[in-house]
Amino acid sequence: MAAPNRSVAPVQGSPARAGLPKVVLMLPTASKTLGEAAAVVQEGFLAAARTDDALSVTLLSSDDGEAAQRYREAVADGARVVVGPLTRGAIAAVAPEVSVPTLALNAFDPGIPANPKLLSLSLAIEGEARQLAQLMREDGRRQPAVLVARDALSRRLAQAFAAEWQRLGGRAPLSLELDAEETAIAGRIGGADALLLAAGAEAAARWRGQLSAELPVYGASPLNLRRDQPALAGARVIDMPWFLMPDHPAVKRYPRPDARLTQQTERLYALGVDAYRLAVRLAARPATPGLALDGVTGDLRLGRDRQFERRLPVTVLEGAAP
Secondary structure (H helix, E strand, O other): OOOOOOOOEEEOOOOOOOOOOEEEEEEOOOOOOOHHHHHHHHHHHHHHHHHHOOOEEEEEEOOHHHHHHHHHHHHHOOOOEEEOOOOHHHHHHHHHHOOOOEEEOOOOOOOOOOOOOEEEOOOOHHHHHHHHHHHHHHOOOOOEEEEEEOOHHHHHHHHHHHHHHHHOOOOOOEEEEEOOOOOOOHHHOOOOOEEEEEOOHHHHHHHHOOOOOOOOEEEOHHHOOOOOOHHHOOOEEEOOHHHHOOOOHHHHHOOOOOOOOOHHHHHHHHHHHHHHHHHHHHHHOOOOOOOEEEOOOOEEEEOOOOEEEEEOOEEEOOOOOO
16 A cells, blocks of 8 residues: 655644545646646635535645556545546546546546546536537527637637537538638628637627627627626627526635636636535545536536536626616
């Protein structure tokens, strides 16, 4: 049996009580590139831990190269549940070692060995893209066009939307990859009856201003800036309850982060909150498909692929302030 990792630090939400299940939070908090993001996830996780005090929490800093060894140490040290790793490389390294319920905080790469104890909770944009395709179908749209910014996240959103749209029986949507400053779009979208803006809010607003106000517009969470957006008024956008549902019981229950976080990094804080809440469930019972949580990051449900699907509420962006 591996010796316990002496760098692991226990954290208690309130004075320790005997018998609390042990959860290890395994994140690359010392990483030069991912340390800041990992620290925000950890902050949300600990905020939930201090509120609910249902688990004994231990923090474990680990990068990709040492992930497998750190995982073995966590299990040897008595972990009932492991939350993490955060990167796909570390998940792949840990996958063959998984022996206790383990909630990875990223989507699985193809080829990850099937293991009922290895689960995934992520904020992957592909899940939002699939929901947007389903929402358009429910709204009666039949011929969407997609305007795509020239960055990796926007391209992933557009590709996943097109794949889901075709899975639902539609024809491949028209997709136009554009520069943020590009103009003269109106004549290029043909007879589209809806528009998906796969871009950041600034580029999306610029493109939207060139098109008919009657054309229905849809977008993913990057379009929601939590303020009036006149150029995008009327757009149907999905985002997590953490931002859209202030009266949601869990949203009200857990403390907000301090003001230094951007909208994007605050999503990672919310991910940490739901990761803790799922860890409580995993410590109490085996995870089976259909396991659900009314989460602050969305309505979570475990699929047969061992990944939690997030269903997000829909909002209509506002224009000028009243």
